[in-house]
Amino acid sequence: MDIIKACQERCAPDVFTPPGSYDGRKNFFAARRLPLGPEDTREFDVTLETEEDAARNRSQGGKGPKIYKVKFKLVANINPEVLQRFIQGQQSQDNMVLTAITALNVVIRMAPSMRYPFNVRSFYTDQEKKDIGSGLELWRGYFQSIRPAFGRMLINVDISTATMYKPGPLIGLALDFFGRSNPNDLAPARGLPDRERLRLQRFITGIRVLTPTPDGRQITRIIKKLSPAGAGALSFKLKEGGSMTVADYFKNVIRSPLKYPEVLCVEIGTGALIPFELCTVPPGQIMRKQVPPEKTKSVLDFATKQPADRLASITAGLNVLAYGQSEYVRNFGISLTIVPANGQWNMREKCFFKPVEIPRWVLVSYETTRRFSQQAATQMMQALCESAREVGIKMQPTPIVVLGENGQGNISAQLKAAGKLVVDKYGKGPSLLVIILPEGGNETYTASKHFGDIVMGVATQCLKSSKCVHAKPQYFANVCLKINVKLGGINTVPDANSVRTLSDPQNPTIVMGADVIHPAPGSDGRPSFTALVASVDSDNAKYVADCAVQTSRQEIIEDLETMAKVCC
Structure with missing residues (x-):
């Protein structure tokens, strides 16, 4: 999802206007035929680093950003009239109908999938959550699916539940998993059995952790496995020859001694060893493993709701779904007017x-x-x-x-x-x-x-x-x-169906607004002030402005042509 977002917003915004919707796998749906060239196929080089991050890394002699190859190829055109005929009972269900319904489902899920952790048809927020111990917490989520009905399409919304890794310091997560409180209990030299270490390894392998860099940033790493010993007992070879323990490296090279040098390290994909105390678990990571049997009752208690409470949660979820504010929904002509x-x-x-x-x-x-x-x-x-x-x-x-x-x-x-x-x-x-x-x-x-x-x-x-x-x-x-x-956000945008001229990417339209304010009564000799604004984006939500002074109490703007050139 991050790669596709970077491709649309930073790599080729001219191609992906308006932005399309992605299912997280191999299907990408657009409201118009994308300009991919004469053969309707094109490859993009995408990086997840911003220009600011890339410049910082270059200045510090770091490696260039990782490049992802993303290839788009036109495979089908979806005719919405086929779906219209199907819900009117004028034709039977076929692959074209199913593909159209699939496209609509991807469209309505795109916005929440970009903002929240998701799992197939459901996504989850921390508005309703419960700590169940053992390093886990439950999050309330929302299931949504577009279904055909007689003469119309319906969105089926229900509540869902996901088991999440508890966010915060990795040491805290591991201690909660064992039901302990002393960080040194995570030290093999202090008596942590190998079987317990392996049990913890099975629990946290594959989760993302944030680790600090020398320049004060934090980067995301994936846990591959746990070290068999603590940081003070683990050695690695130096480029210039010899070896050094992980704990000594942080003490003598990084100048940041470890507080718990005997505690385990995590090994990441590159083979590097990161001490537990330097790792932080970001929120919103779904545990895609079996829930421990002793936690099943806690999950059922949280997931089960009385009908009235269930309806209240679903109703609250409609505000989170925010169909009317989703640009992806609007681009496909599905609208909810506020x-x-x-x-x-x-x-x-x-x-x-x-x-x-x-x-x-x-x-x-x-x-x-x-x-x-x-x-x-x-x-x-x-x-x-x-x-x-x-x-x-x-x-x-x-x-x-x-x-x-x-x-x-x-x-x-x-x-x-x-x-x-x-x-x-x-x-x-x-x-x-x-x-x-x-x-x-x-x-x-x-x-x-x-x-x-x-x-x-x-x-x-x-x-x-x-x-x-x-x-x-x-x-x-x-x-x-x-x-x-x-801060650069967009509050509201016009409904695409009501102002099709403004939302047509093939015919960009500028929205301009002008006004004159006059001095208060009795303020002789004071000028009138004029202002002009003009939209600079396809959503007509961001504007540039210019202002001027002119003859007192004159309603016609004298410098309108000059001001228009400045704004446009």
Whole structure:
């Protein structure tokens, strides 16, 4: 899935517009005939590294990125009229009908499959989960399948359950597996029997772990097997001759002594040995092995629901499925229109079209600690993160927090110091600055926006303390609208069926908007201000802008031609 995503978004976006849907195996469905050349076949060289990662590796003398060869070949055309005739009872089921239904199933599963762990027809989220011990937890998931009915197509939705490896330090996972608490219990030299080591090896072989690199990044490795001894007793040959233990390597070469040098190491695909304490298990890894017999009851208790509770879970899952916001669904003409309620957009229980990720952020408050205390900050952050999760934004729930800053002080220095706290903790700068303003904090707003957006190059979101303390979920949902756009996400897009002209990739269309604002009554001699925006993407969701001044109270835009050239 990652390779296909990179191929469509980074390698050949001109070919895959609009993007197609992939089943994770060998079938790829597109809403139009892809420009693959005269023989309808084309091969692409795809890497999973971003340009930033590749440049960093080259500067450090590292190897070039791994290249994956991806070949596309046209094998069939699907006629939707065949499916239409079938559901109207005008023809029998055949391979063309089955292929059309398969294509629709792949389309509706594409968006959740790109965001969540999945298994065939089901995908899983951590919104409902349960720790069952032994290094395992259960996640609630959703099964979905398109089925033909009389005169229409239906989507069958049900709940599902998956057994996941517990995320966090690998040492913690292994200890939980054995039901122990002392990390040294994982040391062969301290009495870990070989049969127990092999039992643990069967349990965790094949899972992904994150390991640190000397430059502060983390890379994904696959566990191949476990070492027979601890890091202090395992030796490897040096290029310049001689040998060194794994523990001595980290102590003398990396300058990072191991806390548990007698504990096991994992061996990865290249044969390298990584100490347990340096490995972290990322969330969302499905255990595709048999559930231990002693855990069967726990699984059944979690999976079994009363009819009313089951329906409630399914209904909640519709917001996660978010068919109306999936670009893949829209591109194939399957749509769900969200109608504004009471003349306003309400984002409660709706997902963004393209939500962003916010792995690192910092909260800086210029309100007094009496009015905005640590408790108020915690409540506000929890409410913001919860609203972000509901609209699809993945937001780190525990940011760096700086309270009680002086709005009359050196704001640039204060924000720079806050950003450094993030760098010191994560090795990278913040993705977002959330700034709490006191009443009448206009100067602080201007200064913080300028320094954050322009000097630091970090998106900022300012909130008034009087508004965000004890605010309702709708308030934070609307804040998320602003945050998502500032970080490059897309909130909503037009329904393809209602504006076919705008969504036709063969005839790109620019949407432009213009306005003039005039000075207040009695403000003699002050100019009017003009503005123009123009769309720059096929979803009509991202815009460039230009503004100008002109004769006071003149409604016609004088420089419209010049401004249009700037925008377009």
